[in-house]
Amino acid sequence: MRHTKVLTAAIAVVLGAIGITGCSSSGSSATGKVTLNYWAWAPGSAQEVADFNKTHTDIQVNYTNAGGGPQSSAKLLTATRAGNAPDLSLVENTSLPRMVVAGAPLDITKYVKDVKNNFSQGSWSQTTFSGQTFGIPQDVGPMALLYRKDVFAKYGLSAPKTWQDWRNDAATIKAKDPKLIMASLSTDGWGWYAAVAAQAGDNWWTVKKDGSWNVNIDGKGSRDVMSFFEGMYNEHLIAADPILSPTYNQQLNDGTMLSWPSAVWAPGVIEGVAPSTNGKWALAPLPRWNADDPTVSFQGGSSVIVVKTTKHPEQAAEFAKWLNASATGANLILNVQNGYPAALSGQQAAAQQKPPALMPQQTDYYSIVQQIDKHTSAVTWGPDTDIAASAFTDAMNAAVQNHTSWAGALTATQKAVVADMKKQGFKVTEGQG
Amino acid sequence: MSAITTRRSSTTGRSHLQTDRAKVLPTLILLIGAFYCLIPVAWVFIAATKAPAELFSSFTLSPGSGLVANLRSLFTYGGGTYGLWAANSLLYAGVGGIASTLVSTAAGYALAKFQFAGSRIFFGALLAGLLIPGITLAIPQYMLLSDLHLAGTRLSVLLPCIISPFGIYLCRVQANGAIAQEALEAARIDGASEWRIFRSIALPLMVPGMVTVFLLQFVGIWNNFLLPYIMLSDQRTFPLTVGLSQLLNQGSASPALYSVALIGAAVAILPLIALVLFLQRFWRLDLISGGVKG
Amino acid sequence: MTQATVASEATREGARGGTGMVRRRRRRRTIAPYLFSAPAILLYLGFTVIPVIYALQSSFFAQRLTGGGVLGIKRTVFVGWGNYLGVFQDASFLSGFGRLAIYGIIAVPLTLGLALLFALLLDAPGARIRGFSRTMIFIPYAVPGVVAALMWGFMYLPSTSPFSYVTRQLGLGSIPFLEPHGLFGALANISIWGGVGFNMLIIYTSLQSIPDELIEAARLDGANEVQIALRVKVPLVGPALVLTSIFGLLGALQLYGEPTMLKPLTNSISDTWAPLMTIYRDAFTLDNLPAAAAASMVLAVGTAVVSLAVLAIVRALTRRNNA
Secondary structure, eight states: OHHHHHHHHHHHHHHHHHHHHTOOOOSBOTTSOEEEEEEEOSTTHHHHHHHHHHHOSSEEEEEEEOOSHHHHHHHHHHHHHHTOOOSEEEEETTTHHHHHHHTOBOOOTTTSGGGGGGBOHHHHHTTEETTEEOOEEEEOOBEEEEEEHHHHHHTTOOOOSBHHHHHHHHHHHHHHOTTOBSEEOOTTOHHHHHHHHHHTTOOSEEEOTTSOEEEOTTOHHHHHHHHHHHHHHHTTSEEOOOTTSHHHHHHHHTTOBOEEEEETTHHHHHHHHOGGGTTSEEEEEOOBSSTTOOOEEBOSOEEEEEBTTOSOHHHHHHHHHHHHHSHHHHHHHHHTSOOOBSBHHHHHHHTTSOOOTTOTTOTTHHHHHHHHHHTEEOOOOOTTHHHHHHHHHHHHHHHHHHTOOSHHHHHHHHHHHHHHHHHHTOOEEESOO | OHHHHHHHHHSOTHHHHHHHHHHHHHHHHHHHHHHHHHHHHHHHHHHTTSOHHHHTTSOTTSOOSOHHHHHHHHHHGGGTHHHHHHHHHHHHHHHHHHHHHHHHHHHHHHHHHOOOTTHHHHHHHHHHGGGSOHHHHHHHHHHHHHHTTOTTSTHHHHHHHHOOHHHHHHHHHHHHHHOOHHHHHHHHHTTOOHHHHIIIIIHHHHHHHHHHHHHHHHHHHHTOOHHHHHHOOSGGGOOHHHHHHHHHOOOTTSOOOHHHHHHHHHHHHHHHHHHHHHSGGGOOTHHHHHHHHO | OOHHHHHHHHHHHHHTTOOHHHHHHHHHHTHHHHHHHHHHHHHHIIIIIHHHHHHHHHTTEEEEEESOSSSOEEEEEEOTTHHHHHHHHOHHHHHHHHHHHHHHHHHHHHHHHHHHHHHHHHHSTTOOSHHHHHHHHHGGGGSOHHHHHHHHHHHHSTTTOHHHHHHHHTTSOOOOTTSHHHHHHHHHHHHHHHHHHHHHHHHHHHHHTSOHHHHHHHHHTTOOHHHIIIIIIHHHTHHHHHHHHHHHHHHHHTOOHHHHHHGGGOSSOOTTSSHHHHHHIIIIISOOHHHHHHHHHHHHHHHHHHHHHHHHHHHHHHHHHHO
16 A cells, blocks of 8 residues: 555656646736747846836736757747747847748838837848848947957057958968967858958849849859968968867967957957956957958847737837837947947947956947948848858868868858759849849 | 585686686776776866866866856856756656656556557557657657647656656566566456556566666656757756756857856766666666566 | 465366356456556657657648748748658768768777676676776766767867877877767767666676576586686677667667767868758758658668668577577
């Protein structure tokens, strides 16, 4: 009979646990208060949501950390298809067209007419397609160069103006200290390469007047860009290690890595990994291909979308507007999230900010950023950036491992992207367009 | 017995040498094996003591000075999320293990002690199910649970974990070996109901197998990554495996929280190591190989 | 009633060919097994059979664009065998099987070989500190894959590896764990490390069930420990070895966790390094469940063929040995 008691107890535990775990949170209560679910991953999002909840009694937001950008996009699509999606989600700009094609974001053009002017043309174009707006930009990443000012000064160098200057500086330093590398450009940095190619004049995806796509990943400008960096790699001036791997982090920490061509959100990242190097870095405009042309692209950047299956589109749009377009929201993005707000008002406020902890000595940090931002152009992302990412990374891995042409990776990527777009049913042309 | 040993030891010299070598070599090899299995685990504990700044700048096997600080950041990360993850792991593994054991025991008993139509098909289908990779089943399972409005809840992780072909197999072996058909028949003739027979005759005899199945399921569910990763999106429902993975895969715009992940990993493997160390004698793995003979 | 009287009554019943009453009781009893297996059957139907049918069905469809404009919306469309054709035309998926073969040839025999070796050593008279070794070798079983990959990742990376540190001090340079040719061994090592303990215990407990008389008889015949191990013990644990081999083979064919976890640390592992990685990428990253489902069916059929082949070979070998 002892065993019966144990058996009964076991069954009771299981049923009890099922009872408890079967509960989940949901929609709106009888009092008219609306509860929204918001997926994001940016640090500080929890606090942003908490601040919103404090000041809004009719709308409450539940924040869920759904994992990094690519992960949460994948989950979002599956969840939408299963009828399980949140009301709002943070989405990387590179993934947004893909999500529109998959049917996840809601067309919120009519809800956001009033905040449109708070964003630059470039930022707004990241979320608007054919006149329909599918999201509100949250943060943008104007490209810039972070470099170890102390090491550069030691060898009598200042911030490079062009990419060729950057290369020459690398060679100079290498001759004196072979251990150092100028940067590490990881093989999965397709978005970075696309942005730098755009800086050289080659846009990987463009939309033609008749609404069809033109894919130009394999163009001459892009090939020259790849060959340039391949040359630096072959001379051991740069490495190609996976980004933020333990090796990468170690190189940041012990001063082996001298610069990081990236974007204005980068200081927070370096500081998180290598806090001992605070005070040694500085920000400069990204090196140019053409000394007279200061245009740079955005790298990264994300937006908030309202998911199509939401039951409260208007309230969801209101939260998105508060977070991304209001002064309070932009302030939080800047200070708590360490991001550069897409909203112009936020960027104005940023100019008054103290510089990031990584370069406290660079008091004009944010005015440099504002200058950079005046000359940014947005990159158009295609509807199958996931295929591009996968094909590019695999091809680059092979190229680096086998010492074959990096430009060849572009060919492989072009082939995969065009084949996929055609299979999906898009009208595609190739070439300089 | 003693006759043999005395006969052995009476042959001088050579056999003594053989006996010594017989001791040293196996012991040495076993020690090397133990060392090989231990080094990475030891490394995790050492690395967990390093402060973030030391992690990539000091020699790999030297302990650091940041243990207490790391523990503090671990348990305050996300406002105490790590504790939640640990509780979730315990819930999934504990409740899932119990439920799985109960279901497997009942099914194993039925398959072993009854000849019923479809039993062989069912058992064959169970084993065939092992051929399909879990990843393929995951999305349809997710869709199914979404239809039931259970996706994303803790139940969506518990329910699929309950069915365990291997557990049913073990219980079948145990039932075959431990329960005499005559005892069952005798009780039936006595007029006892099947449920009573199961409860008072079969179950007590199956306890050793049930404990093994529970322990195997507990470890299996605790270490499971893919299923909870796919089913769950709310960080507060994650088990330790998914939580740790999230710490490491923040994406290229934010650095992996290596220090927190390492201390988290160290703390996460402690309960299982304790389980293995102290409950070893309950692992009746002879069931596994015994079943093959049968 | 005592056991004896019950037994004798039962035999008397049986001898008479059973009475009507017994037959009636037996019929009532036939629902019992169904009730006992009901929870398992229901769960199995729900979480294995239905998902397999769903996946199979979706493998005949695909997402195609409808609607005009720059970004139309995708809809599901029937494509027949299109996805399966795509699988066999996908060079990277197929080459994944080649890599699996190399990985499997290293991982499976080594795991089983080491497990067998350790089990035999634990069983050998004269080995010391048995309990300690057995426990330590079993510990990796308790470590989740995520943590194991993290550990070994740090052990492999030249900048943090204690092994490479030693070889660098000796002037030999870093050990190329994560280079393409070293990768197979590195990945195999992680799964060997994780699998030896569990398999060792299975074989060890099987060894325990060998009657002492057999061992003593062999010793009497003058066999030394090695001969006893090879000629007596190993054949008698044959069934356990077959079981662990099949599981090892299944595990190798379904390799996914280790390469995925090491991927962020090195350039040598592509998205499609192992077939199951391609399936994962299609299902989740590329949001293409139909293609993933088709590839999974191919993988499942391949796995079944390999497993049945192994079983057939074993059966033929044992028949030949017994004959």
